[in-house]
Amino acid sequence: MGMRWRIRRREMWKSWPGCIHLYMRSIFCVAFILCTIYNCIGQRIISPAVISPTSTYVKGNNFEGAIFSSEYNPDLGVFDITRSFRQYQAGISHRFTPSFSQAELAERILQKNLRHHNRKTAYQGRGYGPVIHRRLKKYQRQYLGYTSSDNEQIIFINASWERHTLIDRLQDLYPRDETWKSDYKLVLDGGSYYWCIEVNLTTGKLAGLGVNGIASFRPGLRESGEV
Numbered sequence: 001m002g003m004r005w006r007i008r009r010r011e012m013w014k015s016w017p018g019c020i021h022l023y024m025r026s027i028f029c030v031a032f033i034l035c036t037i038y039n040c041i042g043q044r045i046i047s048p049a050v051i052s053p054t055s056t057y058v059k060g061n062n063f064e065g066a067i068f069s070s071e072y073n074p075d076l077g078v079f080d081i082t083r084s085f086r087q088y089q090a091g092i093s094h095r096f097t098p099s100f101s102q103a104e105l106a107e108r109i110l111q112k113n114l115r116h117h118n119r120k121t122a123y124q125g126r127g128y129g130p131v132i133h134r135r136l137k138k139y140q141r142q143y144l145g146y147t148s149s150d151n152e153q154i155i156f157i158n159a160s161w162e163r164h165t166l167i168d169r170l171q172d173l174y175p176r177d178e179t180w181k182s183d184y185k186l187v188l189d190g191g192s193y194y195w196c197i198e199v200n201l202t203t204g205k206l207a208g209l210g211v212n213g214i215a216s217f218r219p220g221l222r223e224s225g226e227v
Contacts, residue, residue, distance in 0.1 A: 043060055043062070043063070043104050043107040043108045043111065044060055044061075044104055045058045045059065045060055045100045045103065045104055046059060046060060046061065047059040048100065051066065051181045051182045052182045053069075053071075054068060054069040054071055054072035054182075055067065055068050055069070055072065055181060055182045057181045058100065058103060060104070060107065062111075062137045063107055063136075063137060063141060064140055064141070065103065065140060065141030065142060065143055065157075066140075066141070066142050066143065066180065066181045066182070067097070067098050067100075067103055067143045068097075068142060068143065068144050068184070069097040070094075070095040070096050070097045070145070072144075072184075074183065074184035074186065075183075076184070076186060079186070081144065081184065082095070082146070084156065084158075084196065085144075085146050085154070085156055085198070086198055086207060086208035087146075087148040087149065087152075087154055087198065087207070087208075088146055088148070089148070089149040092149045093146055093147050093148060093149060094146065094147055095144070095145060095146045095147075096145040096146065096147065096153070097145060098143050098144070098145040098155055102145065102153070102155065102201060103143050103155070105201055106143065106155040106157065106199040106201065109199050109200075109201070109204050109205075109206065110136075110157065110197070110199055110206065111136065113205070113206050114132070114133040114136060114197075114206065115133040117197075117206045117209060118131075118132060118133045118209060121209055121211055122211065123191060123192055123211040123212065123213050123214070124191075124192040124211060125192075127191070127214065128191040128192050128211075128213075128214055129161075129190075129191035129192035129193045129214075130161070130192055130193070131192070132159075132192055132195055132211065135161075138161055139159040139160065139161050139195075140159065140160055140161070140162065140180055141157050141158070141159050142157065142158040142159075142160075142180065142184060142185065143155055143156070143157060144156045144158070148200075152200055152201075152202035152203065153200070153201040153202050154198050154199065154200055154201070155198070155199040155201060156196065156197075156198050156199075157196060157197050157198070157199060158184065158185060158196045159194070159195050159196065159197070160180060160185050160187065160193065160194050161193040161194070162176065162177060187212060188212070189212055189213055189214050189215045190212050190214065191211075191212055191213070191214040192211050192212070193212070194211075194212040195209065195210060195211040195212060196208070196209075196210050197209045197210070
């Protein structure tokens with residue numbers, strides 16, 4: 001009896017590392033599946049609303065934005081929106097209205113790749129404002145679609161941050177600005193609270209990240225949104 005128990009105990013100890021390995025693999029697989037499900041849900045539009053004939057408001061679990069139609073052009077005098085498009089070529093490129101699925105795909109590409117793409121971009125942190133990939137869900141997006149000279153589908157994203165707090169709005173100091181849902185937001189400075197980027201739906205890559213500078217930067221100054 002004693003010999004049999006010692007043999008069984010020896011076999012249990014031999015199999016113990018394998019059990020731990022199997023257990024850890026199971027935990028990793030479950031965590032991976034849960035993260036995948038969360039990301040898919042987060043980048044899915046769950047609440048669309050037509051704002052105007054040329055814009056539609058969309059909201060996911062971790063983003064909100066406005067899709068602008070191909071007919072939209074900002075009422076900004078001589079400003080031509082296509083001048084902001086890095087890969088637009090007159091006579092060859094054309095604009096298109098992003099679908100919900102294209103906006104969702106643009107968000108998946110953006111959220112997956114922005115951290116790496118943003119690693120060398122200036123005008124973030126310290127007095128310039130937040131590091132954008134760390135606070136991405138705080139930004140309101142504007143989506144505009146166009147094709148490149150190679151007929152690749154590009155989503156141009158114009159992003160801005162509403163800096164006023166909920167307390168400010170409750171006190172009626174700064175009512176929530178809803179104009180961004182129907183009008184293109186053009187800001188010339190403001191630091192990293194304002195930026196734009198192009199998402200190539202065909203290649204799955206990001207390009208043309210442009211972060212606003214700031215008119216009067218004082219070294220050592222920290223913005224409340226910096227993280």
